[in-house]
Amino acid sequence: MHVRVGLLTGGGDVPGLNAAIRAVVKRGEGEHGHSIIGFRNGWRGLAEGDVMPLGRQQIRNVLPIGGTLLGTARYHPHSSDGGMDAVLATLEAERIEALIVVGGDGTLHAASKVAEAGIGIVAIPKTIDNDVWGTDRSIGFDTAVTIATEAVDRIHTTAESHNRVMIVEVMGRHAGWIAATSGIAGGAELVLAPEQPFDIDKIVKFLRHRHRAHASFSIIVVAEGAVPAEGTAMQYETQLGRFGEIIAGSISERLKVEIAERTGFDTRVTVLGHIQRGGTPTPTDRILGSRFGVAAIDAITRGETGVMTALRGDDIVLVPLAEIAGKVKQVPTELLDVAQALA
Template sequence: MRVGLLTGGGDVPGLNAAIRAVVKRGEGEHGHSVVGFRNGWKGLADGDVMPLTRQHIRNVLASGGTLLGTARYHPHADDGGLDAVLATLEAERIEAVICIGGDGTLHAASKVAEAGVRVVAVPKTIDNDVWGTDRSIGFDTAVTIATEAVDRIHTTAESHNRVMIVEVMGRHAGWIAATAGIAGGAEVVLAPEEPFDIDRIVRFLQHRHRAHASFSIVVVAEGAVPARGTSMSYETQVGRFGEIVAGAIGERLGAEIAERTGFDTRVTVLGHVQRGGTPTPADRILGSRFGVAAIDAVTAGESGVMTALRGEDVVLVPLADIAGKVKQVPADLLETARALA
């Protein structure tokens, strides 16, 4: 069988581990030929093909990013895009496609599958908000990086008696904020799931600094917003592709806290630092497991499904079941963050 492979959306650590697993398992166990499409669905639509053999995946396990490149492109949303995808698959004699991506890429995968193409998807996103899987590739590395940043910021915050705000990624779900905030010992964690009251935050910080501490750490997800009816008005800032503008909520929150408390307040925006660099062992293992499961599913004739981690098991879930859904942070995890303030 000739299998196509692509990575779409934002890059994350662990993608190369998944690519490597697909190629090694596909060639070695099943005798398939695997070809890559550069730059996600755009490369498939344009016919931008590259070979993927064992020699192409040597020494990539510990590498961040994706050797295939990636792009934010959805063929079903582009005039003629889906037809171009089908034409490329026919010209290249591709019998099945494995796509690795987040919500947008997976939605595109479901549309391509509906067009009659055998498609198996693999979830990746540092936001960890893909519904149906306990973990997505890239999340563990992002949390590790964010936690280290919070650890480092603690020392300078305490030295200078400051309020330090750390903005992390998380458009619709605050998984990085919640987990890194708990692991790093932040005093305040703000996530999209629970709009915040700036007056309550200010009162908490003032009480803390009067009572027993001269510094505080606030971790805020980029998608966090103030609650309606509270004294802070704010509209989420978005870019040309609908992405949230990095630093917008962090800077605004910092200005509000500084003005209302008089405390020296500084902002650190981690941004794309969370996406880059060497994947953690957990992401290398998860990417490898998902890659093996994806090529096995293709070989078994599966289509319109996504690999998912459920507990300790890798299973397949229908793409139709995850459409339009976001896996949000459970209330008890956010409550744990509050309890440890």
């Protein structure tokens, strides 16, 4: 049965997206005989009818390349004037019978709204934050952790050489997956995550004791969404940009001032920012993107929509979109305890 399948990537780019696109095209066109129609720049391209037919020529040699060959944008049709009507008009004009959407929480929330309008959708989770509920891993997370861990490794040597406190800020607005995993892998002394608001007095006490007793340097990995606990000595409100995004460096720069003033230790900040998103995907992300892409197009072939591909253990499963809407997968306490135990 031939199906015209739409495909888009939304939200922030991550390494491994091209692996998913490639898998959808190779499996969909080669195995099932479907036509794959790409939309440039996420939901915005779908609303504007910015079409890019996808065949074997378009996906040649893309597997090791970061980013997304379709482009992406932070645009949500359900929260834009006329956005939903424009999306539905494009789908009708292009005779799209089913839609594969690759994205994080914002993109998947938009997908659930479009699904409610009667469009057959299969979603694929991607986010370096790894906070999409319902899946053990999202595309992009492994590469981001690898990059962050390498950064912490490199900062170790300069911290020790100069007897400094080094603060490394990683992404993670609502969940501290990158902070916890790269902190453990890189041997950081402290990990600060949104799941566990911190006490600046306890941090200062820990650093003073460490530097007095057995070390002349310390490394703190902090997620951008980390905040002080209510009622503690540090007052701070998360700094947001015009699109509601956290302003990079705001929490780490504030921590630097607090620690330097309270301890007298030379304290420096490194904000990894978009470096975590860029470059070549790890083999793990290439494999995960490929598996999700195959599972998504296979689901459409079976007529199974309104679902998201997910990794559960070693298995790829399908999760109803309605189950994941509005939920955030936070870091389990056990993983954060490991990070603190190894300080």
